[in-house]
Amino acid sequence: MRQVSTEAIRRAVIGCIERAEYFIDPEIAGAMRCAERSERSPIAKRVLSQLIENYEIAACEHIAICQDTGMCIVFAEIGQEVHITDGYFEDAVNDGVREAYKGLRKSIVSDPLFDRKNTQDNTPAVIHARIVPGDKLRLTVLCKGFGSENMSRIKMLTPSAGEQGVIDFAVETALLAGANPCPPIIMGICIGGDFEQAALYAKKMIAQSLRYEPEDERYRALQEEITLRINALGIGPAGFGGDTTLIKLNIAYLPTHIAGMPCAISVCCHASRHAECIL
Amino acid sequence: MDTKHIQLPLTEESIAGLRAGDNVLLSGTVYTGRDAAHKRIAKAIGDGAPLPFDLNGATVYYVGPAPAYKDQPVGAAGPTTSYRMDAYTPLLLAHGLKGMIGKGDRSDEVISAIKRNKAVYFAAVGGAAALLAKHIHSSRVICYEDLGTEAVHEFVLDEFPVIVAIDSNGEDIYKSGRSAFLESVGKDPR
Ligand code: SF4
Numbered sequence: 001m002r003q004v005s006t007e008a009i010r011r012a013v014i015g016c017i018e019r020a021e022y023f024i025d026p027e028i029a030g031a032m033r034c035a036e037r038s039e040r041s042p043i044a045k046r047v048l049s050q051l052i053e054n055y056e057i058a059a060c061e062h063i064a065i066c067q068d069t070g071m072c073i074v075f076a077e078i079g080q081e082v083h084i085t086d087g088y089f090e091d092a093v094n095d096g097v098r099e100a101y102k103g104l105r106k107s108i109v110s111d112p113l114f115d116r117k118n119t120q121d122n123t124p125a126v127i128h129a130r131i132v133p134g135d136k137l138r139l140t141v142l143c144k145g146f147g148s149e150n151m152s153r154i155k156m157l158t159p160s161a162g163e164q165g166v167i168d169f170a171v172e173t174a175l176l177a178g179a180n181p182c183p184p185i186i187m188g189i190c191i192g193g194d195f196e197q198a199a200l201y202a203k204k205m206i207a208q209s210l211r212y213e214p215e216d217e218r219y220r221a222l223q224e225e226i227t228l229r230i231n232a233l234g235i236g237p238a239g240f241g242g243d244t245t246l247i248k249l250n251i252a253y254l255p256t257h258i259a260g261m262p263c264a265i266s267v268c269c270h271a272s273r274h275a276e277c278i279l
Numbered sequence: 280m281d282t283k284h285i286q287l288p289l290t291e292e293s294i295a296g297l298r299a300g301d302n303v304l305l306s307g308t309v310y311t312g313r314d315a316a317h318k319r320i321a322k323a324i325g326d327g328a329p330l331p332f333d334l335n336g337a338t339v340y341y342v343g344p345a346p347a348y349k350d351q352p353v354g355a356a357g358p359t360t361s362y363r364m365d366a367y368t369p370l371l372l373a374h375g376l377k378g379m380i381g382k383g384d385r386s387d388e389v390i391s392a393i394k395r396n397k398a399v400y401f402a403a404v405g406g407a408a409a410l411l412a413k414h415i416h417s418s419r420v421i422c423y424e425d426l427g428t429e430a431v432h433e434f435v436l437d438e439f440p441v442i443v444a445i446d447s448n449g450e451d452i453y454k455s456g457r458s459a460f461l462e463s464v465g466k467d468p469r
Contacts, residue, residue, distance in 0.1 A: 068408075
C-alpha cells in the first residue's frame with residue numbers, strides 16, 4: 001500500500017484549479033492562433049485576436065480567463081494500491097476547491113429549484129472516482145462554465161439511427177447552441193454505454209488532448225465528418241459568422257445494449273479550463 | 280471596419296446611429312444584472328417598490344464578475360448568456376431601459392420590444408473576460424449585496440469593446456452574420 005494524504009490531495013486540487021483558471025492549455029492557444037490566421041471573416045479574425053489577447057492578459061495580470069470560473073468537476077483515478085490517510089477523499093477535494101475559489105467567482109447554489117442560495121465557496125465539486133490498477137492517484141480537474149454546459153445534450157438513439165443519426169444530432173446541437181456556448185467550441189461525444197455513462201464519457205472527452213484520435217478508424221472518419229459539417233455552418237467565433245465554430249471534436253465509444261445507442265454531447269467553450277495532477 | 284465611440288447614457292440620436300454589426304467602444308456608466316437581480320427588479324416593478332437604479336435611459340450589462348485581485352478595480356468580467364434574461368427584458372424596456380450588453384441571441388419578443396422601445400442590444404465577446412475587465416475603470420456594489428457576484432454593480436466603462444448585435448430597427452447579427460458569411464464564401468446558407 002502506498003499512502004497518499006488528504007493534505008496532498010487538497011494541495012493538488014488547488015494547484016490544478018489555479019493553473020486552469022489563469023493559464024490556457026497551450027494546445028488551445030495554438031489552435032486559436034491557427035484559426036485566426038486562416039479565418040476568412042474579418043469580424044471573426046477580430047474576435048479571435050481578442051480571445052488570444054485575453055489569454056495573455058489572464059496569465060500576465062492574474063485575471064481569470066473567464067468570469068465564469070465554473071463548477072469543479074473532478075475525475076479521480078485511484079490506484080487500488082493507494083491508501084488515503086488523514087481524512088476523507090471527498091472532503092479533501094472540497095477543501096481544495098474552497099481554498100482555491102477564495103479569489104475566484106463562486107457560482108454554486110445549494111438548492112437548484114427553490115432557494116438557489118449561493119454556497120459562497122463554490123463547493124461542492126462534482127466528483128467522479130474510479131478504482132484503477134496501480135499505486136498512483138490521478139486527478140483531472142475541469143472548471144466548467146455553464147454557458148456551454150447548458151448547451152450539452154443527450155439522446156437515446158436507437159440502433160437504426162446509425163451513423164447519420166449521430167451526425168444529425170451533433171450538427172443540430174451545434175446549430176441550436178449558436179453563440180450561447182462562446183464559440184469556437186470544443187465538443188465531446190460518447191456513443192454507447194448507458195444513459196449516465198454516455199454523459200460521463202462525453203464530458204471526459206472535452207478534457208482530452210486536442211490531438212486525441214479514436215483507435216477505430218471508422219470513428220476517426222466520423223470525427224472528421226462531423227467537424228467539417230459543424231464548421232460549414234458558418235456560426236463562427238462569438239456567433240458573428242465565420243469559419244471557426246468548432247476547435248476540436250473528440251469521440252468516445254463504449255459497449256451498449258442490443259436495443260440502444262445512447263449519444264451524449266458535452267459542449268465546452270474555447271475557455272476550456274482543465275488541469276491534471278498525478279500523486 | 281471603423282469603430283464608433285459612444286458615451287453613455289445612450290441617447291435617442293446615438294441609438295439611431297447604430298447598425299447591427301457596428302464595432303463600438305462604450306464609455307460611461309452601466310449597471311450589472313443577471314438572473315437573480317432581474318428576478319428581483321421585475322418583482323420590484325410589479326410591486327411598485329424602489330429600483331436599484333434609475334432604469335430611464337440606463338444600460339444593463341449581463342455579468343457576474345469574478346473578485347478583483349489586489350488593487351485591480353474588478354476581476355474577470357465578460358458577458359453571460361442573454362437569453363436567460365429574455366423573460367424579464369420586455370418589462371425592463373417598457374420601463375425605460377435603453378441598452379443591454381450580453382452574448383447570444385434573443386427571443387422574438389425581445390427583438391420586437393427592442394424595436395418598439397428604440398433600444399439597442401450589444402454583444403461583448405464571451406470568454407474575453409480578462410481583456411474586458413481592463414476596460415472597466417471602477418466597480419462598486421449598489422444593491423442586492425446578498426447575491427454575491429449577482430449583486431447589482433455600477434461599472435464605469437472606458438472604451439469597452441462591443442458590437443451592435445440587435446439595432447433599434449430589429450436587425451440582428453445572430454441572424455444575418457452567419458448567412459452573410461456563408462454567402463461571402465460562396466456557400467448556400469441553409
Ligand atoms: S461559455 Fe465559457 S467562455 Fe463563455 S462565459 Fe461561459 S465559461 Fe466563459
